[in-house]
Amino acid sequence: MKTHTLTLILALFRISFSFASDYEEAMKTQLSEMKNIQSDAEAQQVKNGFLRIAQANMTEWLPMYYAALVQTEAALRFEVDKDAYFEEAKEYLKIIKDAGAANSEITALEGYILMGIVAVDPGSRGQSLSPQVLQLFGKAIGQDRNNPRAVYLMAQMEGGMAKFFGQGPEKACGMVKMSLDLFEKEAEKIDENYLLPSWGWDNAKKMYAECN
The missing domain is CATH 1.25.40 (Serine Threonine Protein Phosphatase 5, Tetratricopeptide repeat)
Structure with missing residues (x-):
């Protein structure tokens, strides 16, 4: 019985570790792409990537934060509907604030x-x-x-x-x-x-x- 319990715990640990690794790797990829944004189209691709990570990791505040940041900087850098972009960024922040996230960033x-x-x-x-x-x-x-x-x-x-x-x-x-x-x-x-x-x-x- 103890052997089966230990096996189950180790299996769950491996699954959790895999999810964490996937999250970190996905975030690193998006952060790397964020540094190279040269157009609004690229900004939207990167933003959508962060949103997908956020949907798969509902307890993490960083993916939605970065989606808001990308949308904000797209509004500042490119010829877009700036007010609409800023409002969208505000909505992303509202989601993480409503979930209880609160910090200086x-x-x-x-x-x-x-x-x-x-x-x-x-x-x-x-x-x-x-x-x-x-x-x-x-x-x-x-x-x-x-x-x-x-x-x-x-x-x-x-x-x-x-x-x-x-x-x-x-x-x-x-x-x-x-x-x-x-x-x-x-x-x-x-x-x-x-x-x-x-x-x-x-x-x-x-x-x-x-x-x-």
Whole structure:
């Protein structure tokens, strides 16, 4: 009886390990493809890949997070219906938030989406939505002060507002420098199996270069 029980436990362990391996390999493939997106068509393929992973791994928040991120950056980079793309990204985040996921990365991405919505029409949306964007980035920093994306995105928002109101970039430049220090620390943890968010460093470098 003990032999049969042990055999069953080992079989279940192998099945669980296989599922975990499949998830990790699928995520690594999609993350690699995400880095090479050059068109909206490619963005949609990558996004759909993340959605398929999400459907097969309902307890994982990262696949739906990345689907939202891909859709957000597609709206920012390509000639598409930007508002529709941002709304779709918001829906993906809502799914993982409704499932109980809550952390600095999710909050920062929520602010990033809303910042994109403002950018579509800053004249009519900035006054009402900018405080919400700043609040979300502030919350994300409060959830994890070592999250470089939260600090960088706050710097980006501060920089945009400074330009809009004809103010200097000092505050934004100080914040983006802080984010670069955090990106460097984060890079020490990243290897080929790293699945957590690590995006934003290149854009932060470009922003800081404009400060000098």
